Amino acid sequence: MTFIMRCMHVALLFLIIFGSETSAQAVSGIGVKGGINLARISESGTPPGKTDFVTRYTIGAYSEMAVFESLFFRYELLYSVRGTSRSINSGDLSTNGNNSAWNFTTTRKLTYIEPGLLIHFPIMRTEQTRFHVFTGASLAMNIQASSTVEGLYSGEQYYEHQTDRDLFLPIDPGLIIGAGIGYNFNPVHLTVDIRYIHGLMNIRDRGASDIPDVISDNDDIYGIPKMHNRTISFMLGLGI
16 A cells, blocks of 8 residues: 555656646646556567457546647546456477477456646537547556466366566556547536557566466577557546
8 A cells, every 4th residue: 555655646746747837827627537448468578379458447537738729738647457368378389398288368467557648739629529639648657467377288277366566667658649529518528538558668577478387488488578568548538
């Protein structure tokens, strides 16, 4: 809990620092938002396999600050759950000395506190609607991570679950691009957006690959594992 509080303090400081740059402007909206993450971790330096998106969620709050009619900032503080699903089998690893038939699916779950700053550019508007594109940056802070491995080994069911937050970096800065539309139902407004978050750092720069402990693995075959977050988010917001 102490770690979570520290993350929250850093997130608030992040918002205050960026908010001070436009302190002369009036906040034109605050609200809450949430949605679905289609999350995947792009990997290299790990054994051959198939990596898929998993469905997670995100929830948080935002404030909006108009600068010009054609430009406004949006500050966000999100609780975002990401992850990935990865399948491997003994047939993929021709260099593995273990001849036992096996297949495993590793499901990862990573939880972040994520402050972000977005710059929005309205490109079409009416009295009630506003369509906009946006770009910006986020600083995701890792507060929890876990992995679940399920599959078969020599015809027997295999299951392994572990908490492994210490195998991942504590932060993951990301670039954001997206588009959205806002509906004004005075005094409230509804926002809908889709965005892509491109993680910039190798979030797992140490530790072993995804192969379960029951399988002997030679890390020298694959090199240093590199994992990068790739996330598509569909979000709905309600503001005043």
